[in-house]
Amino acid sequence: MSFSISLAVNGVARNVELDDPRVTLLDLLRERLDLPGTKKGCDRGQCGACTILVDGRRINACLALAVSHDGAAITTIEGLAHGDELHPVQAAFIAHDGFQCGFCTPGQIMSAVGLIGEGQAGDDPERIREGMSGNLCRCAAYAGITEAVLEAQRRLAAPEREKAA
């Protein structure tokens, strides 16, 4: 059985012929669409390394069947920067050393983008820590991660405040 699904991946329309319904969004991205930036740390929704945005929401790509996401708009780590211009979250992760080995980093960054978009944490460090707790970092770069998300959230919130004013 073959399935035809349409996805918008990092703003590009992709028509995917799937020969297997078992393929997750994570394995689709990594093994079939040449987008290996999204990482597989546990494949069971327990580490957050595979976090991507689906229709603007952060989810674990390892627990999402591709065939069920026909029509979805997906953003991965590869789609975050504008050319050479890093997304503020990416830049803040570098500035605050919010990673060491870098393996969980794509998931951390996508999760942070999702968190900021959700608007629940604001610039409360404790809410950021809680909101980022779905992303394990075994190098334990949590201090830098929290600082990076705080800074990025402030930078991203600033233009909105200006707009509102």
Added chain:
Amino acid sequence: MPEISLSQAPAHQRHGSNSGQPLTRRDGVLKVTGAARYAADNHPPGLLYAVLATAAISRGRVAALEIAAAKAHPGVVDVMTPAHKPPLAEDPDAKTNPFMFRLELLQNDQVRYAGQAIAVVIAESLEAATEGAALLAPRYEALPARVGLDGDTSFLPPAVGIGNPAAVTHGDVEAALDAAPLTVEATYETPAQYHNAMEPHAVVAAWDGDRLSVDTPSQGLIMAQGRIAGLFGIAPDHIHIRSPFLGGGFGSKGMISGPQLLGIMAAKLVGRPVKLVLRREQMYGPVGHRAPTRQRLRLGADGEGRLTAIAHHAKTVTSSFDDFYEPAADASHTLYAAPAIATSHEAVRIDIGTPLFMRAPGEATGSIALESAIDEAAHACGMDPLAFRLLNYAEVEPITGKPFSSKALRECYAQGAERFGWAGRPREPRQMRDEDGFLVGWGVGTATFPALMFAAEARAVIRADGTGVMETGAHDMGQGAWTALAQIAADGLGLGIDEVEFRAGTSDLPDAGIAGGSAHTATAGTALHNAGAAVIAKLADLATGDERSPLFGAGNAGVVARGGRLHRRDDQSRSEGYGEILARAGLAEVEARGQGTADPAAQSTYAMHAHGAVFAEVKVDPDLGQVRATRLVGAFAAGRIINPKLARSQLYGGMIWGVSFALHEEAVTDRRSGRILNADLAEYHVPVNADVPSLEAVLVDEHDPHVNALGIKGVGEIGITGSAGAVANAVWHATGVRVRRFPIRIEALIGA
């Protein structure tokens, strides 16, 4: 501007300002954009997927596999089994050096631990290979599993760690304990822990005749290359391994593991490139772990609180088929002065994968027990635990009597205590509450880790355009080799960091040794430093021997390399650019090599260790027993810090591992089957972001002229030592309950 002294003869110097700078990671953009390519991200044309089938029993043999069922699954290409596999040139159970461990490469049908590979299914898709492995439905002939610290009769291990004596005696401990007016005796247990790097072990292997291309994470490329060469009977230089980034290692990627080699075997079997990535649960067996321990500490003290005896005995486990013994008791060798010290080990063989090096092997396990016992002794003596540690400060290494090459531990205690606000801490436990009524406790632990050096090589090139190349097959598992070593490399050439192309992470580069023992920056850095010295010497020879050069005749005085120019040492107004020197000599480039090894003379004279003091605050719910480590301050003296930003990140990471050791992580094994029941990341708890709200690492200045030419001691592992004990001691101080089994669980604190 720091001056870097040379470790060898030429009178030339290099000045560089790269080392010591808090540069952001040079691989940062690659890592935040997803462009950093880890092993499993590779996808050569014609790739097949291999998935391990693993044993569900801990001991016995595989009686049958449903190979036909697996092969019948659409997409399955082949099933590799003991009966159907490429031949190996070497017995995977052979051991010819101390860094060689026995491997399970389908050499027979025996099962020696749960989770051992018993077959490999190779398929056109990951989905097919995964299901193919499930369809093998093995049948076993099982024997009873030997589980845990009491799983069998114990014996005296031949050695612990790598070649350390299993028992060390200094003075008469028993007599000292008998005579001591005050003794403390306590037994501590630590659990089995698994490295759980975020990146599962992965390999993408492709054969071309007898040549092999491998993408796989490695903390020791040349050792891995040698192991592969031996097993497959091919020349090492026919094997090209790429490991530009490791998604964490912590020791588990020090030696190439069985599953990585099975991926290479699978590629050979099917004649196509193969990718094999461990599933998370498969990382609880064949890639090493930290063995559990039961440690008995006996301390004797005189009437003033001076230690008169330290006896530290550790029981641990190893596998039924190989030898690695967590050297837990060795933690008592260096930290506290006592006229009598005895350490000893015993072990049992049980049905598990062989334990291996895991971040601070021995030091971490031993430290939490020793630091707890020291705290118990301080309290028994009626002393503040920091004052007790200062009273028992080791001015020389206690057992050997050697002076320390440097030891700024007193400054660590002082600066850490100051930053933390230790003064005024009530001596008795259960005295502090926060505004919400939570119990608050403060604890301290001393951190220590040896300053090791392995052996490394590097190659330095200066090119006609005045830029440089530095090469060493170094490994960046997150500690920041791409950045810190590049800083050393640039200084070694007297160039700016952007004028040096730094190459690392592949097996065709000079051997950088192993990224372990917190020694990589020191070892590979020294090799880079010496390679730089050697190439500058060659360049200086060209200039000083050439009468057309402004440096002509300066050979005896020497030159100073700085900013891409050689300056006459005794008259720095006379200088010449690297490019000019090479151009006049008609050379496209000049190259040289350098080594980084320990200085045996210094090693025999001095005890070499990094030190630190960690202060922890915990809050404990007085009714519910839930604990949060709310604040940690660590002050560390680890010689010269090449990049304080990255060093601080490493120390933070280690400190959080300490929190994890004290409060969180533990593999839970079924005592009948020997299977680990939480072989995942949901129930095997490592700290999440919300667990560690406040961390501070103070870098204490320390100049060490003896450890190596660069004065580097290393920061990769020390953070976990001291921290685990500090948290445990803080829990006691908060609650008055001394928990001696780690991690500290809720039931231990609620008195129910």
Added chain:
Amino acid sequence: MKNFEYVRPATIPEAIAAAAQPGAAYLAAGTNLLDLMKGGVARPERLVDVTHLPELDRIERLPGGALRIGALVRNADLAHDRAFAAAYPAVAEALLSGASAQLRNAATVAGNLLQKTRCGYFYDIASACNRREPGAGCDAREGENRQHAVLGWSEACIATHPSDFCVPLVALDAVVEIEGRAGRREVPVEALHRLPGDAPAHENTLEPGDLIVALRLPAEAARFAAHARYLKVRERTSYAFAVVSAAAAIDIAGNTVRAARLALGGVAAKPWRARQAEALLVGVTPDAATFRAVAEAALAEARPSGDNAFKIELARRLVVRALTLAAAGTPARLPALPASPFASQPGALPHA
């Protein structure tokens, strides 16, 4: 993962027909089901994807004030729905204390209700488990069981239900609407899950093909909005299943309790409503002694199923704490660490 037939029905009747076949399972977000399938714990032959069914993703207020929540509403969306969180704050807190933000963004209301136990022996397919394979035995009974049930367990099964969400739901008399081959029916959440007895595999009262289409919270349950909390003891600060959890809700007039609700999580194979204990609160002025008596009553039937006696006393203390916090009043804003004892709220622990 076993291969399966993927079916995407367009209507609820089509879905029911497709899922009524043996070996079929409904797929919503898949956050639990795919995990089970990857572990070989579930091996369905057909997945009936309901995520594209219309009208199951709404939150609507019914005449009379009850809130009706479509089965496909995502956990995060429900928790952040202002009307819902205002009326049923303990449910919102429970939702936000479960799993991670990513999982809450995907997981659905009905999926959360139907999630499987986290018993390690259920997940370890080489172990004997009556819940996974009827008649196989229970390796947890004599195994590593410090996290297992202390209420309502049987010799056949000592597993616990892992949901946070369900705990306040049973406290508040929530109801699920089920479409099945025999039409639509309503079942209280409290009656949805079954205790193991001698048939632990029969986890709930759903029949083949039954599809939960909505969850309903009665208007009457909003009376507790000012005094309702969910509290959860964990082995790490976040992203961990409960060791024990409790939902407490009180309706206080003056100093007197008019009505009270209490339920426990992590203690039984189903979310555990403590009705007899609730009754002790009605008509009294809440104080520590009363709460302790309520706690004793709530755990009166508890007994260890293994190495887990501590959970009984822990649950008692948690009941006291949850009632104390509920009596103190629902915080105006959910704490930074939802349901945590360490919630960063001043006065979080009212006996300083």
